[in-house]
Amino acid sequence: xxxLMKLNLKVWRQKNTQSAGNFEEYKVDASPDMSFxxxxxxxxxxxxxxxxxxxxxxxxxxxxxxxxxxxxxxxxPHGPKQGVTTCQLHMRSFNDGDxxxxxxxxxNGFPVIKDLTVNRSAFDRxxxxxxxxxxxxxxxxxxxxxxxxxxxxxxAFEAATCIGxxxxxxxxxxxxxxxxxxAKVTQLSMLPQGKPERQSRVVAMVNxxxxxxxxACTNTGACAAECPKQIPLSVIATLNREYIxxxxxxx
Amino acid sequence: xxxxxxxxxxxxxxxxxxxVTGLSLVAFLLVHCGINACIFFNDGGETFNAxxxxxxxxxxxxxxxxxxxxxxxxxxxxxxxxxxxxQTKRKEKYGANAGNANSKWYSRSMGIxxxxxxxxxxMHLKHFWVVSRFTxxxxxxxxxxxxxxxxxxxxxxxxxxxxVIGCLSLAYHLLHGFQSAFQSMGINHPAYxxxxxxxxxxxxxxxxxxxxxxxxxxxLGWIK
Numbered sequence: 001x002x003x004l005m006k007l008n009l010k011v012w013r014q015k016n017t018q019s020a021g022n023f024e025e026y027k028v029d030a031s032p033d034m035s036f037x038x039x040x041x042x043x044x045x046x047x048x049x050x051x052x053x054x055x056x057x058x059x060x061x062x063x064x065x066x067x068x069x070x071x072x073x074x075x076x077p078h079g080p081k082q083g084v085t086t087c088q089l090h091m092r093s094f095n096d097g098d099x100x101x102x103x104x105x106x107x108n109g110f111p112v113i114k115d116l117t118v119n120r121s122a123f124d125r126x127x128x129x130x131x132x133x134x135x136x137x138x139x140x141x142x143x144x145x146x147x148x149x150x151x152x153x154x155x156a157f158e159a160a161t162c163i164g165x166x167x168x169x170x171x172x173x174x175x176x177x178x179x180x181x182x183a184k185v186t187q188l189s190m191l192p193q194g195k196p197e198r199q200s201r202v203v204a205m206v207n208x209x210x211x212x213x214x215x216a217c218t219n220t221g222a223c224a225a226e227c228p229k230q231i232p233l234s235v236i237a238t239l240n241r242e243y244i245x246x247x248x249x250x251x
Numbered sequence: 252x253x254x255x256x257x258x259x260x261x262x263x264x265x266x267x268x269x270x271v272t273g274l275s276l277v278a279f280l281l282v283h284c285g286i287n288a289c290i291f292f293n294d295g296g297e298t299f300n301a302x303x304x305x306x307x308x309x310x311x312x313x314x315x316x317x318x319x320x321x322x323x324x325x326x327x328x329x330x331x332x333x334x335x336x337x338q339t340k341r342k343e344k345y346g347a348n349a350g351n352a353n354s355k356w357y358s359r360s361m362g363i364x365x366x367x368x369x370x371x372x373x374m375h376l377k378h379f380w381v382v383s384r385f386t387x388x389x390x391x392x393x394x395x396x397x398x399x400x401x402x403x404x405x406x407x408x409x410x411x412x413x414x415v416i417g418c419l420s421l422a423y424h425l426l427h428g429f430q431s432a433f434q435s436m437g438i439n440h441p442a443y444x445x446x447x448x449x450x451x452x453x454x455x456x457x458x459x460x461x462x463x464x465x466x467x468x469x470x471l472g473w474i475k
Contacts, residue, residue: 012346023346075349101347108340173350173359174337176262206263215340216262216333218361219431225353234439241437243263250254 004029005091008099009043011055017111017119023101032092036079037062037069039091056115064088064228067165071116072103077167077226085165085228105166107175108213122212123164123180129208130201131184133193146192159186161229168223168231174215179223181209182235189242199246206243265333270432272326277429277454279319280421284458287465290474296398303397307383327369334362357423358431364424371417378404405469418463425455 007028014021028046030039037059044054060066069086073079079089094100102116110118148156160183168179185202188194194201217236224233257264286306289299306312350359357364383397404410429451433439438447468474 010346021343072345072347075345075347076352080352103346106341106343106345108342112343171353173341173354175340176337178262206261210262213340214262215337216266217435218266218333218337218358219427219434220354220358222350222353233434237434237437237439239437240263240267240435243261244267244437247257247264248254 067163
């Protein structure tokens with residue numbers, strides 16, 4: 001086993017949505033082979049052993065696909081590495097003796113539930129407003145009855161890799177959710193299955209996005225730079241294009 | 252009109268309007284820069300004054316001027332409103348910031364750069380536009396043409412410094428704004444976007460540089 005690293009942590013502690021939070025400082029000895037979340041497990045065991053309240057943080061799959069591990073590490077969502085989630089970030093990306101600041105996603109659309117855990121149900125409501133395709137129930141249709149060109153399928157899939165983690169919102173200076181909405185709209189508008197509801201979908205989703213209290217996009221590109229799934233900025237252009245054409249059609 | 256109301260109400264519509272008005276101002280800059288560059292003929296302002304005379308008395312140009320001011324006002328009001336509105340979207344600020352790790356400082360500072368430009372613009376309009384349009388000051392002062400007015404204004408070093416700062420703000424405002432306008436209108440394509448970005452970068456450097464050269468050259472007496 002490699003030598004343990006001595007780390008100083010500044011962690012955001014907040015009792016509930018209503019209360020004011022503050023940073024607390026902790027010391028943790030962690031192995032460089034640990035993931036960032038495993039390091040937090042060590043911290044929490046330490047806290048429990050000393051009779052203190054453990055730090056609440058979200059996590060589920062711990063393999064980079066569920067999008068739950070919402071931590072802003074030293075001012076960057078999911079930490080300093082590109083294209084990884086917090087659970088896939090390892091302590092070897094830090095140095096012995098480092099002071100690491102850990103905070104929750106901060107946006108009006110994502111209220112803090114406790115400590116580092118935020119409520120991301122605003123994204124669920126955006127999806128529910130139009131991020132789906134309507135199909136009639138009945139016999140299972142043949143898999144190749146609707147032909148999709150390979151390039152289109154690939155491009156739609158690239159957008160569909162969005163895990164809805166909310167790093168885009170947390171990185172954006174305006175707390176804008178356009179990379180998330182752009183990814184969903186791009187994915188569905190490119191495929192034949194998504195075409196019938198194409199125009200009503202984009203308008204409904206943008207209306208819901210605005211109602212949830214997310215800001216407007218100013219094209220700084222921070223969202224795409226921080227996205228753990230590396231969704232490109234071009235999905236926002238697609239969103240704009242789809243929205244403008246729907247609006248010009250009187251939707 | 253209901254068809255276009257989204258340009259003032261929705262998050263995407265509002266930035267589309269910023270893009271359209273912004274690009275119309277880019278078109279204006281090109282004309283403005285081209286005409287003013289006539290002073291570099293260094294013929295005592297003869298070519299420049301002829302061009303200025305044409306711009307001041309051609310009915311088509313004067314009509315376009317109304318549209319230019321309308322676009323400018325929309326760009327200013329919408330830009331300020333969006334900036335303030337966007338700032339309210341994160342009530343609790345971050346304890347640690349790493350903005351430079353994921354974006355350029357000027358792309359995050361469009362509100363401040365735009366405000367600097369607005370301050371410069373008020374002064375700039377007072378120096379030349381108000382004087383040439385609404386008063387007889389040009390006739391009353393020593394000079395009698397717009398070129399002479401430029402010579403007078405730029406004798407004083409303070410306006411020269413302010414104009415250079417104004418041009419620097421313009422350069423950074425354009426560096427983000429030019430390519431951003433196309434993205435806002437939904438134009439992002441692997442073949443065309445690199446061209447748009449290159450043209451935008453060249454425009455953002457060349458145009459402010461030519462503008463900044465005017466007060467400097469006049470102050471140093473290179474242009475007489």
